Amino acid sequence: DLWGPLVLCVSLALMLQGGSADSKDDGGPQFAEVFVIIWFGAVVITLNSKLLGGTISFFQSLCVLGYCVMPLTMAMLVCRLVLLAGAGTVSFIIRLIVVGAMFAWSTLASTAFLADSQPPNRKALVVYPIFLFYFVISWMILTFTPQ
Amino acid sequence: AASRKTCRWGRAGGGGGAWRGRAGADTVCAPAQGGGSAVIDMENMDDTSGSSFEDMGEMHQRMKEEEEDEAEGEAGAGEEEDGEFLGMKGLRGQLGRQVADQMWQVGKRQASRAFSLYANIDILRPYFDVEPVQVRARLLESMIPVKMINFPQKIAGELYGPLMLVFTLVAILLHGMKTSDTIIREGTLMGTAIGTCFGYWLGVSSFMYFLAYLCNAQITMVQMLSLLGYGLFGHCITLFVTYNIHFHSLFYIFWLVVGGLSTLRMVAVLVSRTVGHTQRLILCGTLAALHMLFLLYLHFAYHKVVEGILDTLEGPNMPPFQRVARDIPVVSNAVLNTTAKAIALTL
Numbered sequence: 001d002l003w004g005p006l007v008l009c010v011s012l013a014l015m016l017q018g019g020s021a022d023s024k025d026d027g028g029p030q031f032a033e034v035f036v037i038i039w040f041g042a043v044v045i046t047l048n049s050k051l052l053g054g055t056i057s058f059f060q061s062l063c064v065l066g067y068c069v070m071p072l073t074m075a076m077l078v079c080r081l082v083l084l085a086g087a088g089t090v091s092f093i094i095r096l097i098v099v100g101a102m103f104a105w106s107t108l109a110s111t112a113f114l115a116d117s118q119p120p121n122r123k124a125l126v127v128y129p130i131f132l133f134y135f136v137i138s139w140m141i142l143t144f145t146p147q
Numbered sequence: 148a149a150s151r152k153t154c155r156w157g158r159a160g161g162g163g164g165a166w167r168g169r170a171g172a173d174t175v176c177a178p179a180q181g182g183g184s185a186v187i188d189m190e191n192m193d194d195t196s197g198s199s200f201e202d203m204g205e206m207h208q209r210m211k212e213e214e215e216d217e218a219e220g221e222a223g224a225g226e227e228e229d230g231e232f233l234g235m236k237g238l239r240g241q242l243g244r245q246v247a248d249q250m251w252q253v254g255k256r257q258a259s260r261a262f263s264l265y266a267n268i269d270i271l272r273p274y275f276d277v278e279p280v281q282v283r284a285r286l287l288e289s290m291i292p293v294k295m296i297n298f299p300q301k302i303a304g305e306l307y308g309p310l311m312l313v314f315t316l317v318a319i320l321l322h323g324m325k326t327s328d329t330i331i332r333e334g335t336l337m338g339t340a341i342g343t344c345f346g347y348w349l350g351v352s353s354f355m356y357f358l359a360y361l362c363n364a365q366i367t368m369v370q371m372l373s374l375l376g377y378g379l380f381g382h383c384i385t386l387f388v389t390y391n392i393h394f395h396s397l398f399y400i401f402w403l404v405v406g407g408l409s410t411l412r413m414v415a416v417l418v419s420r421t422v423g424h425t426q427r428l429i430l431c432g433t434l435a436a437l438h439m440l441f442l443l444y445l446h447f448a449y450h451k452v453v454e455g456i457l458d459t460l461e462g463p464n465m466p467p468f469q470r471v472a473r474d475i476p477v478v479s480n481a482v483l484n485t486t487a488k489a490i491a492l493t494l
Contacts, residue, residue, distance in 0.1 A: 139322060
């Protein structure tokens with residue numbers, strides 16, 4: 001099922017758009033960039049997991065990774081609401097905690113699905129790219145500053 | 148209908164609910180890829196990737212056959228009448244349809260054969276056959292230069308570690324670009340980061356492989372990719388530290404020590420595999436230069452100089468090495484300002 005991941009990806013990309021320091025320059029990630037990062041990253045992780053001898057199919061893996069972006073989408077929503085109240089140290093700490101917790105949730109959730117389809121001694125090899133993928137998305141969310 | 152019985156790649160009776168009576172007629176094929184586990188059936192059933200081409204073809208084929216059956220039934224009588232006048236007309240229609248059908252079958256078969264040959268990721272599978280312990284050991288080894296250069300050193304032809312290191316470098320680079328407020332006009336941050344890192348890894352590997360070929364060095368392309376990829380471990384460490392702690396002197400120390408160690412390791416391995424002084428010199432000189440210069444480039448290209456801070460201090464007396472990059476979080480901005488001012492005032 002790719003509808004859920006598509007909806008989540010589009011909503012995350014829409015929320016991440018339009019954040020920049022200068023009005024005349026492209027400072028923040030644009031829609032296409034976020035979209036490509038999510039799908040390209042998911043494809044790479046899936047290929048990696050298959051090459052390491054995983055038994056999960058290509059689209060099943062894409063589906064899992066896409067749905068596990070949901071906590072980060074929620075984190076983005078919370079961040080935008082917090083930023084409406086102002087952009088100080090307190091708001092940064094709140095955002096950091098929220099994004100950190102959601103990042104951990106995403107990684108653990110997708111690991112629960114994808115690592116089990118691997119031989120037991122190779123789980124770490126599959127978990128690392130997933131960690132990196134959600135880390136990059138979390139980083140984009142955390143460094144988002146609205147115009 | 149004879150074509151229904153041929154073994155179809157990747158479609159062992161899967162998804163056949165909509166098409167009447169097909170599940171029974173199809174033969175189950177042994178899948179060309181994947182491990183031998185019970186999950187394979189499910190995989191083929193659920194996997195609709197790339198088979199919409201075949202679905203459309205089948206639907207088209209089925210409709211044509213139904214049409215043919217009906218047309219044959221009702222036009223049977225009419226054809227005889229026509230046949231007397233223009234015996235060729237009815238025949239040509241039938242022949243045309245058969246030729247089109249055959250061409251479709253041949254084309255489909257060729258396409259699926261080409262697909263199974265080139266899109267088969269099993270070609271890369273042996274290069275990903277590693278254990279986490281091995282990856283960790285190789286990461287640490289990439290910083291330790293070997294002493295024995297008279298005996299060809301073994302290079303593991305593995306692609307998992309290098310690929311992960313390249314992606315880690317991309318992530319670190321993205322972080323560095325964000326914190327230094329790099330503005331890319333023609334393109335995106337992510338695109339630039341990926342392009343730079345993959346371009347370096349693949350491009351320099353190919354170039355070094357070509358040089359190695361010219362200098363008669365005993366090294367294969369995969370080994371070259373692996374060697375250079377693991378050499379990026381030093382880059383990752385250096386950039387991770389210096390993108391967060393912005394002191395130029397610290398960067399130069401890291402550049403020499405960490406960069407130097409990984410360069411020495413790669414150079415030693417290459418030297419052990421090359422014969423002849425001139426060849427060794429060419430190969431190792433090029434590799435060392437490219438490796439160290441890349442680290443230098445990564446640090447300085449995404450390290451925006453902020454003139455605003457300097458103008459508030461004693462401008463003309465300030466040496467350029469004291470410039471620091473600007474951070475996005477407001478907290479560290481204030482800290483950085485006071486630090487820069489303190490450094491300037493102590494001079």
